[in-house]
Amino acid sequence: xxxxxxxxxxxxKTHEWVxxxxxxxxxxxTDYAQNKLSDVVFxxxxxxxxxxxxxxxxxxxxxxxxxxxxxxPVSGAVTARNEKLVKAPELVNKDPFGDGxxxxxxxxxxxxxxxLMDLASYRKxxxxx
Amino acid sequence: xxxxxxxxxxxAGARMIDFSGWDMPIxxxxxxxxxxxxxxxxxxxxxxxxxxxxxxAGPDSLPFLQLVQTWDISRLAEGRAHYSLLCSESGGIIxxxxxxxxxxSWLMIVNASxxxxxxxxxxxxxxxxxxxxRDRGSDTCMLALQGPAAREIIRPLxxxxxxxxxxxxxxxxxxxxxxxxxxxxxxxxxxxxxxMLIPAGDAGRLWAAILKEGEPRGLxxxxxxxxxxxxxxxxxxxxxxxxxxxxDPISAGLARAAVRLEGHEFxxxxxxxxxxxxxxxxxxxxxxxxxxxxxxxGYPVHAGGKKVGRVTTGLASPSTGRxxxxxxxxxxxxxxxxxxxxxxxxxPKAARIVKRPFYTSPHWR
Numbered sequence: 001x002x003x004x005x006x007x008x009x010x011x012x013k014t015h016e017w018v019x020x021x022x023x024x025x026x027x028x029x030t031d032y033a034q035n036k037l038s039d040v041v042f043x044x045x046x047x048x049x050x051x052x053x054x055x056x057x058x059x060x061x062x063x064x065x066x067x068x069x070x071x072x073p074v075s076g077a078v079t080a081r082n083e084k085l086v087k088a089p090e091l092v093n094k095d096p097f098g099d100g101x102x103x104x105x106x107x108x109x110x111x112x113x114x115x116l117m118d119l120a121s122y123r124k125x126x127x128x129x
Numbered sequence: 130x131x132x133x134x135x136x137x138x139x140x141a142g143a144r145m146i147d148f149s150g151w152d153m154p155i156x157x158x159x160x161x162x163x164x165x166x167x168x169x170x171x172x173x174x175x176x177x178x179x180x181x182x183x184x185x186a187g188p189d190s191l192p193f194l195q196l197v198q199t200w201d202i203s204r205l206a207e208g209r210a211h212y213s214l215l216c217s218e219s220g221g222i223i224x225x226x227x228x229x230x231x232x233x234s235w236l237m238i239v240n241a242s243x244x245x246x247x248x249x250x251x252x253x254x255x256x257x258x259x260x261x262x263r264d265r266g267s268d269t270c271m272l273a274l275q276g277p278a279a280r281e282i283i284r285p286l287x288x289x290x291x292x293x294x295x296x297x298x299x300x301x302x303x304x305x306x307x308x309x310x311x312x313x314x315x316x317x318x319x320x321x322x323x324x325m326l327i328p329a330g331d332a333g334r335l336w337a338a339i340l341k342e343g344e345p346r347g348l349x350x351x352x353x354x355x356x357x358x359x360x361x362x363x364x365x366x367x368x369x370x371x372x373x374x375x376x377d378p379i380s381a382g383l384a385r386a387a388v389r390l391e392g393h394e395f396x397x398x399x400x401x402x403x404x405x406x407x408x409x410x411x412x413x414x415x416x417x418x419x420x421x422x423x424x425x426x427g428y429p430v431h432a433g434g435k436k437v438g439r440v441t442t443g444l445a446s447p448s449t450g451r452x453x454x455x456x457x458x459x460x461x462x463x464x465x466x467x468x469x470x471x472x473x474x475x476x477p478k479a480a481r482i483v484k485r486p487f488y489t490s491p492h493w494r
Contacts, residue, residue, distance in 0.1 A: 038144075038155075038354070039162045041445030042423050042452070060474065062423040064161050064354055064445070067474070086421075090162070 003126060004031040006097040010113055011122035012055075012073040017097065018116060021104070024079055025113075028101040029061070029070060029092065032126045037063040040092040045081040045102065052076055052105060054112055059102065061092065074112045076105040132178035133270045133332035143352060149242035151179040154352040161354030165447040168318055168359055169490070171347030172276030174339055175356055181244030182265045182326065183251065186234040189258040194235060197254050198226065199378065199401075201392035205230050210298045210315055214378055214387045215239075215247060216397030220404055221374035223250060225366060225387070229300040229313055236265075236300070236311065236326075240368045254396070269311075270332035274339060274348075275322035275359075277492035282343040283323060287312065292323070297493075306331075306338055317356065319363025320490050361444050362488035364415060364455065370426055370441045371413055371455060379404045380457070382413045382485075411438065411457045415487060416469065418452035419479035424471045430456055431470040431477050437462045440471060448488050455485070 009017040015033035018025045034040065042062040052058045052072035059070045081103050085091060092100040107113075117125065130151050132138075138145065143154035154176065156164065167173055185194060194202060200213035207230045215223040224243040229236040239247045244266065251262055274283055284292050288304040292312070295301060300313045308331040316322045327335050340348060357367070366372050372381050378388050379401060390402055418424065424443025429436045443454035454471070462469060465484060470477035 039160050041162075042421060044422075062445070064358065065155075067423065067425070093160075 001035070003035065004097065005119055005123060007119055009097065010073075010116035010118060011125075012071065012116055013125070014055075014071045014073075016071060016073040018073045018105075018113065019097075020113075023106070025074055025076070025105045025107050026101050027073060027103050027105055028096055030122075030126075031096045032129070034093050034096045034100070037061060037065065037068060037093075039064045040089045043082075043085045043089050043092065043102065045085065046078050048078050048081060050078045051108075052078065070102065072105075073116060074105060074107055075109060076107040078103045079106050080104040130179075132176050133329055134176045134178065134336055137333060137336060138176065141350065143350075146353070148179065148353060149240075151241055153179060154350075155354045156352040157350050159349060161352065161358065162447050164349060164351040164355035165358050167347060167349050168276045168320055168351060168355060169448050170277070172274060172278040172282055172322070172343055173318075173351035173355065174336070174343065174348060175273040175275065175351050176336070177271045177273045177324065178332070179241035180271050181239040181241060181247060182269065182271065183237045183239070183248065184234050184263040184265050185237060185260060186263070187258075187260040189260040190235055193255055193258050193260040194228065195393045196395055197251060198228065199388040199395055199397070200228070201389040202228060202230070203393065207232060208299055208301060210300050210313055212387050214383065215250070216378065216395070216401065217374060218397055218400065220377045220397045220400030222368075222372045222376055222378060222381070223247065223374060225368060225372060225383075227313075227315055229311070231300065231302065231311070238271075238324075242368060265326065268329050269326040270329050271324065271326055272336065272339070273316055273318075273322065273324045274343075275316045275318040275320050276348075277321060277490070278343065278346040278348065279320070279322035282339065282346055282348055283312075286338065286342055297321070305335060308335060317365055318359035319365070319486065319488060320359070321492055358444050358447060361442050361453070361455070362446050362448055362486065364486035366413075367442065376457075377401060377404050380409050380412050409460055411459050412463050413441070413455060414458050414463045414482050415453065415455050415485040416471070416480045417483045418454075418471065419468075419481055421452060422471065422473045422478045423452060424454035424456075424473065424480075429472040430458055430462075430480075431472055432462050432468070437469065443471075446487060451487075453483075453487050454480075458482075
């Protein structure tokens, strides 16, 4: 199976990605994760202002198969959520690194990014699965 | 266990899952949503070789079948098929089945999850009767071709008969590209179509031939994911969800479709008469989410802050774009438009009772 990756993103062991965009971070799930989930039918997005804690579940993605928790790859407050997913949850499948993003976060500790995997390490992880 | 088409599925890149001990395709590359919509708009081909099937023959076939199942088949003519149930003495549902009246025998299709249980139960009830029960699971393969284009696809492949002469819920023996086939105009999707028993050795050849014939009409192979969402929109029960040995056919709303209390004697009849003579304590209903969320089996149904039921099936319905489900609710909460809450991860979400089925195909002739 060939998966898409994002050169500019950093990755968690639980298959979330983070990409800096100006002063904020954009968070989503990887192509590998969306493929494993199968068709996404609902995203239970957190409210703007919610404070995420690294490695804690902050929302649920419902697929045709099951409800799966999404873990925060970084800590910080949600500044925006992808409202397009309310009407079109399938964007998570179609474009996981683009239009299928989940939330924007104001990082509470930029150094947390260093603990995440870079593309090469994450690609290696996915290849072992 | 593997179906006769297992290698084809793996080569096609299907995602395989365990279903009652069978390694089955849950989806192909297109994904379950697209597969679902294709069955509603064109056609889908399903490997249903995991389904159990027994041939019942011998002079006591009719009295034996009348004893073990709930529908009065004494007037079910040859060439016809009917939905029915196997019930225990206490009225619990052992399985839901389809019965086909063939020229020299009867064919009973049962759930994959119940095949072994059903066969030993039927054998124990056949003792002392002149009836033979033959498991046709290994010498045949079973396929389902479902959707508005199904007839057009199967017609040129079928020799010696015209499928257009068959109404709904009929069965005929025919030749499918030279292979002796039992063709049934039944299905589990809410769309017109057919199910067929073909010789085991012809499985790969006929599967490929049907796909090739149907490709210009939009036919694609479909997995168990689409099969489940299609049956849920049509509100067809699934054993282990809407029905099991702790549920009875009357509370499950299957009395009209599958049970005849006015005629023959059958196992469980006394218990079902007793259920039918009293108000039901709970019943199966359909509901629609008023707040977005996906209901799933086992989620509590609440009203006025207390539990009044449980979800048996839920889905994001591809054909309607609504979040829908079925479940059992206590007496007094089953009326149409009644507001209830579905508790999704500790959070009650508004829902209301709606009519079943959720989807009726416009393609029925």
